[in-house]
Amino acid sequence: MSCCQCQGIESMFDKRSAQRDLETFRKKGPSRTTKILIAELLNLNVQNNSLLDIGGGVGAIHHELLNCGIKQAQAVDASNAYLAASREESISRGNTDRIKYFYGDFVDLAETLPESDIVTLDKVICCYDNMIALVGLSAAKARHLYGVIYPRDDWWVKALKPLLNLLPKLKQIPYRAFVHPAEEVDSLIRKQGFEVQFFRKFVFWQVVIYSK
Numbered sequence: 001m002s003c004c005q006c007q008g009i010e011s012m013f014d015k016r017s018a019q020r021d022l023e024t025f026r027k028k029g030p031s032r033t034t035k036i037l038i039a040e041l042l043n044l045n046v047q048n049n050s051l052l053d054i055g056g057g058v059g060a061i062h063h064e065l066l067n068c069g070i071k072q073a074q075a076v077d078a079s080n081a082y083l084a085a086s087r088e089e090s091i092s093r094g095n096t097d098r099i100k101y102f103y104g105d106f107v108d109l110a111e112t113l114p115e116s117d118i119v120t121l122d123k124v125i126c127c128y129d130n131m132i133a134l135v136g137l138s139a140a141k142a143r144h145l146y147g148v149i150y151p152r153d154d155w156w157v158k159a160l161k162p163l164l165n166l167l168p169k170l171k172q173i174p175y176r177a178f179v180h181p182a183e184e185v186d187s188l189i190r191k192q193g194f195e196v197q198f199f200r201k202f203v204f205w206q207v208v209i210y211s212k
Helices: 004-012 015-028 032-042 060-067 080-093 106-112 131-140 155-164 166-170 182-190
Strands: 050-054 072-077 099-103 116-122 142-151 195-201 205-211
Touching (some): 032 116, 032 142, 032 205, 050 060, 060 072, 080 099, 106 131, 116 131, 131 142
Parallel strands (some): 050 072, 050 116
């Protein structure tokens, strides 16, 4: 991948990290915010829909939604280790024939990917420098629902950003976390014809589902 940030993602989210997160997912299920996103999507009757899960990691969203009735999923990730972990889980769940995996930078791959009924980005917007391209291209792929979890842009969240970026900086890994302006993110999504269907704030994260 030519994207410097994506090369950093590959280094930060390595095999050791992927296996740890997969074990946690198997023991405890999705994280709190991810559980809420999944539950609210299911409340919108997404059975038999298709899903594009961008930066889905070990696959919490697509595995849970496949178990609850969506017909197929596409998973795109810039970390080979996390795609491998998701494939491992798909074998365990017997869902391999319903998931297609794509390795690389979504922005580079977007043109080759078909639209889906649902598009999700769980803690992905904060991992990408070119937010405008990521959000604009991903929202354009969603026919009905667009679900995101990303940081609030309040002052206390921005104050934590240097600390979040200290470890990769010390390790000389070209990865940085970002706190993008929430108004800009929202505006880009609305330009694709979406309106907010669900919104909930936490101390650090915000969970938003848009619908057409």
